[in-house]
Amino acid sequence: MNVLGMVVEYNPFHNGHLYHLEQAGTQSNADVVVCIMSGPFLQRGEPALVPKRERAEMALSSGADLVIELPYMFACQHADIFAAGAVSICRELGITHLNFGSEHGKAAPFVQLVDFLHTHRGRFDERVRFHIQGGCSYAKANELAYRDLEAPGSLPDLSQPNNILGFHYTNAAARMYPSLHIGTIKRKNASYHDISPRDPSIASATSLRHMLERNEDISAYIPEASRRILAGLPALRYWEDYFSVLQAKMLTMPTADLASLYDMSEGLHHRMQRLMKEATGFGQWLQLVKTKRYTLTRLQRTAVHLLTGLTKEEAHAASDGQHVDHLRVLGMNARGRTYLNKAKKNISIPLYTKMTNKKTPQLAVGERADTAYALLLPPSERQKEWRRDYDLPPLLLF
Amino acid sequence: MNVLGMVVEYNPFHNGHLYHLEQAGTQSNADVVVCIMSGPFLQRGEPALVPKRERAEMALSSGADLVIELPYMFACQHADIFAAGAVSICRELGITHLNFGSEHGKAAPFVQLVDFLHTHRGRFDERVRFHIQGGCSYAKANELAYRDLEAPGSLPDLSQPNNILGFHYTNAAARMYPSLHIGTIKRKNASYHDISPRDPSIASATSLRHMLERNEDISAYIPEASRRILAGLPALRYWEDYFSVLQAKMLTMPTADLASLYDMSEGLHHRMQRLMKEATGFGQWLQLVKTKRYTLTRLQRTAVHLLTGLTKEEAHAASDGQHVDHLRVLGMNARGRTYLNKAKKNISIPLYTKMTNKKTPQLAVGERADTAYALLLPPSERQKEWRRDYDLPPLLLF
Numbered sequence: 001m002n003v004l005g006m007v008v009e010y011n012p013f014h015n016g017h018l019y020h021l022e023q024a025g026t027q028s029n030a031d032v033v034v035c036i037m038s039g040p041f042l043q044r045g046e047p048a049l050v051p052k053r054e055r056a057e058m059a060l061s062s063g064a065d066l067v068i069e070l071p072y073m074f075a076c077q078h079a080d081i082f083a084a085g086a087v088s089i090c091r092e093l094g095i096t097h098l099n100f101g102s103e104h105g106k107a108a109p110f111v112q113l114v115d116f117l118h119t120h121r122g123r124f125d126e127r128v129r130f131h132i133q134g135g136c137s138y139a140k141a142n143e144l145a146y147r148d149l150e151a152p153g154s155l156p157d158l159s160q161p162n163n164i165l166g167f168h169y170t171n172a173a174a175r176m177y178p179s180l181h182i183g184t185i186k187r188k189n190a191s192y193h194d195i196s197p198r199d200p201s202i203a204s205a206t207s208l209r210h211m212l213e214r215n216e217d218i219s220a221y222i223p224e225a226s227r228r229i230l231a232g233l234p235a236l237r238y239w240e241d242y243f244s245v246l247q248a249k250m251l252t253m254p255t256a257d258l259a260s261l262y263d264m265s266e267g268l269h270h271r272m273q274r275l276m277k278e279a280t281g282f283g284q285w286l287q288l289v290k291t292k293r294y295t296l297t298r299l300q301r302t303a304v305h306l307l308t309g310l311t312k313e314e315a316h317a318a319s320d321g322q323h324v325d326h327l328r329v330l331g332m333n334a335r336g337r338t339y340l341n342k343a344k345k346n347i348s349i350p351l352y353t354k355m356t357n358k359k360t361p362q363l364a365v366g367e368r369a370d371t372a373y374a375l376l377l378p379p380s381e382r383q384k385e386w387r388r389d390y391d392l393p394p395l396l397l398f
Numbered sequence: 399m400n401v402l403g404m405v406v407e408y409n410p411f412h413n414g415h416l417y418h419l420e421q422a423g424t425q426s427n428a429d430v431v432v433c434i435m436s437g438p439f440l441q442r443g444e445p446a447l448v449p450k451r452e453r454a455e456m457a458l459s460s461g462a463d464l465v466i467e468l469p470y471m472f473a474c475q476h477a478d479i480f481a482a483g484a485v486s487i488c489r490e491l492g493i494t495h496l497n498f499g500s501e502h503g504k505a506a507p508f509v510q511l512v513d514f515l516h517t518h519r520g521r522f523d524e525r526v527r528f529h530i531q532g533g534c535s536y537a538k539a540n541e542l543a544y545r546d547l548e549a550p551g552s553l554p555d556l557s558q559p560n561n562i563l564g565f566h567y568t569n570a571a572a573r574m575y576p577s578l579h580i581g582t583i584k585r586k587n588a589s590y591h592d593i594s595p596r597d598p599s600i601a602s603a604t605s606l607r608h609m610l611e612r613n614e615d616i617s618a619y620i621p622e623a624s625r626r627i628l629a630g631l632p633a634l635r636y637w638e639d640y641f642s643v644l645q646a647k648m649l650t651m652p653t654a655d656l657a658s659l660y661d662m663s664e665g666l667h668h669r670m671q672r673l674m675k676e677a678t679g680f681g682q683w684l685q686l687v688k689t690k691r692y693t694l695t696r697l698q699r700t701a702v703h704l705l706t707g708l709t710k711e712e713a714h715a716a717s718d719g720q721h722v723d724h725l726r727v728l729g730m731n732a733r734g735r736t737y738l739n740k741a742k743k744n745i746s747i748p749l750y751t752k753m754t755n756k757k758t759p760q761l762a763v764g765e766r767a768d769t770a771y772a773l774l775l776p777p778s779e780r781q782k783e784w785r786r787d788y789d790l791p792p793l794l795l796f
Contacts, residue, residue, distance in 0.1 A: 247780070248643045248773045249650070252707040252766055257655050277769075280778045309650040368650055371675075375646045380678045382645070 003339065004030035005095035007070065007086040007169065009038045011049050011209070013058035013226045014218075016101075016188060016202045021063040023185045024099035032339045034095055035064040036086050037330065038075035039366060040373035041308070043082050045300025047373060049209060049236045053388065053395055054229050056331035060397040061225030066336030067395075068093070069328040071362045072369040073319040076304050078138070081321045083168030084176065088323045091177040094343050098173065098180050102166040104156040105186025110170040113155045118174070120149050137295055139164060162187055176322070212236060239300070241376040243282040246307055250276045262305045262315040268294065272302070308372040310365060318361035326350045326360040331395030355390045401737065402428035403493035405468065405484040405567065407436045409447050409607070411456035411624045412616075414499075414586060414600045419461040421583045422497035430737045432493055433462040434484050435728060436473035437764060438771035439706070441480050443698025445771060447607060447634045451786070451793055452627050454729035458795040459623035464734030465793075466491070467726040469760045470767040471717040474702050476536070479719045481566030482574065486721045489575040492741050496578050498567055501558040503584025508568040511553045516572070518547050535693055537562060560585060574720070610634060637698070639774040641680040644705055648674045660703045660713040666692065670700070706770040708763060716759035724748045724758040729793030753788045 004024060010017060025033055037059065039052045048055065056067040069075075074085025090098055104110070117124055127148045131141035143159050156163040166184055173180040188202055203211075203221040211218050219227045230236075250258070250273055258269040272289055279285035286299055319325070326349050332340060344351065350360055359367065367390070374385040402422060408415060423431060435457065437450045446453065454465040467473075472483025488496055502508070515522055525546045529539035541556050554561040564582055571578040586600055601609075601619040609616050617625045628634075648656070648671055656667040670687055677683035684697055717723070724747050730738060742749065748758055757765065765788070772783040 244777055245643070245646045247777060248770075249647060251769045252647070252705065252773070254707055254709050254712055256711075257707070257709075277781070277784060280781060307650065309652055309655070311652050311655075313654075314652055371649045372646075375650070379642055379645060383675070383678060386675060 001032075002028055002030050002097055003093070003095045004028045004033045004097045004099060005036060005086075005090045005093070006033070006064075006099055007036045007083075007165075008059065009042050009048070009205070010035075010055045010058055011042060011046075011205050012212075012222065012230060013055065013062060014203065014205060014208055014222045016204065018062050018223055019188055019202065020099075020101050020185050024097075024183060025063065027183050027185065028097035028099060028181070030097065032065045032335055033063055034066045034068060034093060034336070034339075035059045036068050036070050036089050039069045039072055040369050041072060041076040041304045043075060043077065043079070044297045045076060045302070045304050046239060047237045047242060047304075049212070049238070050230065050233060051373070051385070052330055053392075054233065056395050057397065058223075058226045058229055060331050060333055060336075060395065061229075062223055064336075066332045066340060067330040069330050069366075071319075071324050071326070071328070072308070072366040073315065073362045074324060076301055076369075077321075079164050079168045080171070083165065084172045084322045085324050087169060087172035087176050087180065089327065090173075090180055092324070092327060092347050092349060094346055096179075096181060097183055098169055099183040099185060100162070100166045100169055101187045102156065102162045102184045103160040103187055104163050104166070105184060107182050107184045109155050110166050110182060110184065111174075112152065113167060114171045114174050116151050116155070117171070124149060135292060213238065237373075237376060239282040239303075242307060243279075243285070245372075245375045246282065246303060247276055247279075249309075250306060258306075260311045260313065261302070262310040262312050263298075263302045264305070264312075268302070272299075272306075304369075307375070308365075308369045310368070314361075314365060318365050324349065325362045326352060328352045328363065328366075329394040331397060333397045337396075354393050399430075400426055400428050400495055401491070401493045402426045402431045402495045402497060403434060403484075403488045403491070404431070404462075404497055405434045405481075405563075406457065407440050407446070407603070408433075408453045408456055409440060409444075409603050410610075410620065410628060411453065411460060412601065412603060412606055412620045414602065416460050416621055417586055417600065418497075418499050418583050422495075422581065423461065425581050425583065426495035426497060426579070428495065430463050430733055431461055432464045432466060432491060432734070432737075433457045434466050434468050434487050437467045437470055438767050439470060439474040439702045441473060441475065441477070442695045443474060443700070443702050444637060445635045445640060445702075447610070447636070448628065448631060449771070449783070450728055451790075452631065454793050455795065456621075456624045456627055458729050458731055458734075458793065459627075460621055462734075464730045464738060465728040467728050467764075469717075469722050469724070469726070470706070470708075470764040471713065471760045472722060474699055474767075475719075477562050477566045478569070481563060482570045482720045483722050485567060485570035485574050485578065487725065488571075488578055490722070490725060490745050490747060492744055494577075494579060495581055496567055496571065497581040497583060498560070498564045499585045500554065500560045500564040500582045501585055502554040502561050502564070503582060505580050505582045507553050508564050508580060508582065509572075510550065511565060512569045512572045514549050514553070515569070522547060533690060611636065635771075635774060637680040637701075640705060641677075641683070643770075643773045644680065644701060645674055645677075647707075648704060656704075658709045658711065659700070660708040660710050661696075661700045662703070662710075666700070670697075670704075702767075705773070706763075706767045708766070712759075712763060716763050722747065723760045724750060726750045726761065726764075727792040729795060731795045735794075752791050 006024060037055060040048055042048055059067050068089055070085055074082055124145050127145035128141045131144045156167060158164050158167060170182050173182060208218050208221055275288040276285060279288060286296060289299055290296060370389045374382045377385060404422060435453060438446055440446055457465050466487055468483055472480055522543050525543035526539045529542045554565060556562050556565060568580050571580060606616050606619055673686040674683060677686060684694060687697055688694055768787045772780045775783060
């Protein structure tokens with residue numbers, strides 16, 4: 001039995017995602033398709049435009065059979081931790097094939113790259129450190145280190161964001177779950193950062209978000225189900241909507257508490273706090289805080305942890321950065337449910353199809369992230385969303 | 399030279415306050431009148447209806463010559479700490495006469511009561527502890543302890559809120575500043591908790607706040623200057639307006655940080671946090687949390703410290719609960735300024751007529767309280783208020 005796993009954000013679900021789902025299903029000859037999906041906050045340190053329940057619905061409407069949440073402790077993280085968490089879910093669920101979108105488009109070179117690194121780890125790390133000390137970002141330092149070690153030329157270009165993620169999936173699989181088949185589909189037309197679409201039906205999620213912010217019609221780029229689900233939402237969620245809460249938290253937090261936040265480094269919290277008093281919006285604040293050392297993505301993730309109140313201590317107690325400690329089902333169809341019932345007996349960690357008071361450390365941290373995600377709503381609406389997240393069973397789409 | 403000091407909140411300034419100012423001035427034959435005024439948060443754990451600058455203006459418009467802020471570390475506190483802070487300001491400023499409003503109306507019995515207690519301290523404290531252990535509030539336990547020790551019958555009734563404050567001023571003066579003359583004016587007509595006025599021109603501040611909440615006209619009960627100043631404000635500030643921020647902070651704060659808040663006791667933070675998720679408004683939340691042990695006033699003060707983020711550690715580092723560590727001038731007229739220039743040479747702590755970056759610990763804590771006070775405003779307005787509080791010189795009314 002072939003069980004396809006895909007790690008997704010669907011922010012929002014669009015025709016490119018549909019293309020990937022279909023192609024990956026065919027390529028792996030999948031009997032069941034499992035989406036491992038980020039919850040309220042995404043890998044690049046942003047709130048999801050659309051709550052996870054609706055994004056799960058988009059996935060189930062377009063070919064997924066089961067949607068599992070990638071816990072907050074892994075979803076809003078550097079690519080290596082993000083990938084490790086996803087692969088640990090693959091292993092728990094007995095997923096046989098993992099497929100990711102990439103700029104490169106061929107799977108074998110990713111495996112080759114991981115092997116290459118396996119052999120040259122020591123020298124590679126030394127080169128990465130060297131370039132980081134020279135002022136490079138982590139991604140750039142990696143790229144330069146490959147060059148320094150004269151890696152084979154056909155290897156995936158790690159300055160491309162989807163290649164980076166693909167590399168980390170492959171690497172995590174080699175380490176934690178070597179029997180997982182790695183597949184990739186070449187991304188069609190739109191690169192991650194594209195803002196204006198170059199194809200009549202496919203645009204990147206980034207460009208769609210920009211269009212949505214400008215109130216432009218994106219229905220040509222998304223499946224009908226996505227369109228219907230988006231239309232049913234009272235509002236989409238952007239960082240700017242959280243600025244007021246973020247500012248309130250940061251400016252009334254004792255310095256010691258601020259310094260104890262996860263991902264907060266010495267000096268940065270003073271800078272963030274001082275400039276917070278000068279800013280009147282999230283984007284403006286980030287531009288003020290940004291330096292060569294602190295990229296926007298890095299700062300956005302730190303802002304997420306400020307919003308959710310995650311501390312270093314809690315993070316270290318909750319996660320080793322490698323393994324999820326629970327599985328939370330966001331949605332499924334009949335096929336997904338049948339598969340889950342079968343897979344259950346091999347799952348070694350708590351499986352939440354409904355909520356109980358007994359929550360694993362990562363789920364407890366995740367609950368606070370869900371709580372924070374609703375803070376842009378007025379108090380009466382916040383409560384409805386919290387109840388929806390924790391009192392309702394997962395979405396069933398039969 | 400007679401320098402009259404009065405400890406005030408003016409929330410808002412009304413005809414009863416005007417009566418007190420005039421009577422106290424006459425009684426003490428005052429050359430200068432100094433108001434020691436709470437800043438953004440008040441003794442009973444409430445945000446001031448009106449910013450301190452405007453309340454200082456009301457005071458200066460009605461007979462005060464100099465308005466000094468009672469620092470947050472003393473303003474939002476039990477009566478004994480509140481009173482000690484105020485008396486320490488009196489001593490620094492060379493105030494000769496302190497006058498308070500009371501239900502009792504005569505000064506000598508307050509002094510007598512303090513003497514009585516001085517003699518019976520040990521047994522009195524033992525009786526207070528006994529009654530607190532029996533489940534009484536602090537105020538009730540005090541009252542019962544006096545009865546137990548058969549204190550003289552003409553002593554002020556300490557179940558009355560203004561008598562309690564008066565007692566604590568007198569007590570603090572006996573301890574810290576024995577040369578301070580104590581005077582009191584009997585409160586006219588309206589008791590502190592009165593909601594409906596019984597006199598054509600005087601109503602309590604509480605009843606006026608209730609009238610304001612219902613959008614009723616209070617101009618019959620306040621001086622013309624207060625009316626004009628109130629009319630010039632974009633909005634008045636109530637606890638309910640802060641609920642959204644309070645909820646955001648409480649629900650995304652790690653348990654350890656919550657437990658470290660000033661005035662937060664073991665168990666209470668769990669109760670407050672759990673019930674916070676169920677409430678949609680401040681009043682509703684407080685009613686849910688309230689128990690026999692935790693009075694509304696106590697809970698409101700804790701809510702203020704949550705809003706301002708004050709921790710036990712910061713509080714203990716900033717204050718001994720007895721002495722203010724700075725004087726901040728909120729406003730003055732020519733007479734007030736002349737007096738201040740003369741008094742300056744005897745002031746042993748930093749005097750802030752304009753702000754500098756070098757802030758005393760209590761002022762730093764107070765700045766965060768000012769920051770929190772503006773959080774009900776939209777981000778662009780918050781900033782204006784912060785600048786007004788820290789970039790403008792004190793109000794000069796000549």
